[in-house]
Amino acid sequence: MVEAIQQETHKLYTLIYVFNNDNTKVLLGLKKRGFGMGRWNGFGGKVESGESIYDGAIRELKEESNLDAKNLEKKAIMYFKFEDNPIIIDVHLYTTSNISGDPVESEEMLPRWYDVPDLPYGFMWPDNKIWHPWLFEGKLFTATFYFKADQTTITGYKHSFVSSLKELEAAKFDS
Numbered sequence: 001m002v003e004a005i006q007q008e009t010h011k012l013y014t015l016i017y018v019f020n021n022d023n024t025k026v027l028l029g030l031k032k033r034g035f036g037m038g039r040w041n042g043f044g045g046k047v048e049s050g051e052s053i054y055d056g057a058i059r060e061l062k063e064e065s066n067l068d069a070k071n072l073e074k075k076a077i078m079y080f081k082f083e084d085n086p087i088i089i090d091v092h093l094y095t096t097s098n099i100s101g102d103p104v105e106s107e108e109m110l111p112r113w114y115d116v117p118d119l120p121y122g123f124m125w126p127d128n129k130i131w132h133p134w135l136f137e138g139k140l141f142t143a144t145f146y147f148k149a150d151q152t153t154i155t156g157y158k159h160s161f162v163s164s165l166k167e168l169e170a171a172k173f174d175s
């Protein structure tokens with residue numbers, strides 16, 4: 001019952017960070033329309049009904065960049081809450097270096113490789129700057145970010161590091 005109520009207020013999303021083989025570069029996409037337009041981010045979107053989160057991540061990467069990916073590694077579950085919206089955005093974050101093909105611009109995203117020390121933080125969601133160091137240090141984590149309605153101001157956040165995927169999955173439905 002509690003889970004049913006929580007499910008109604010959570011919307012599932014994926015996010016993939018594609019790295020080159022020595023992890024010195026990351027592929028970002030400039031969002032061309034809709035939610036997050038004008039911001040650089042990893043690739044991802046809503047998980048469709050009947051689809052696993054993992055498969056949704058692979059599908060979104062293909063749709064947005066034309067890349068085929070394998071061996072995604074789950075790194076985090078992040079929750080985003082906006083003060084004017086009861087729906088919590090759950091983002092399941094994956095990484096991979098196992099891709100085939102070359103990134104191609106889509107209707108939704110303009111892809112570009114960035115050197116990891118040189119990311120365009122002025123044109124990203126403000127949370128990225130907070131959790132990137134955790135990701136780049138190889139940590140597994142959960143985090144909740146609280147946003148004002150302006151979609152730019154973070155009023156607070158909490159996070160915890162976990163030591164296994166099992167612990168990460170157990171963190172589902174944080175609120």
Ligand SMILES: COc1nc(N)nc2c1ncn2[C@H]1C[C@H](O)[C@@H](COP(=O)(O)OP(=O)(O)OP(=O)(O)O)O1
Pocket residue numbers: 013014015016034035036041042043044045046047060080089091125127128
């Ligand atoms: C609010 O803070 C966020 N920060 C970060 N770093 N990333 C976020 C945030 N909120 C959502 N995201 C990610 C999750 C997804 O990867 C995208 C949003 O996906 P989108 O709305 O484009 O979903 P689609 O299914 O692709 O949308 P269409 O229906 O337009 O195809 O951003």
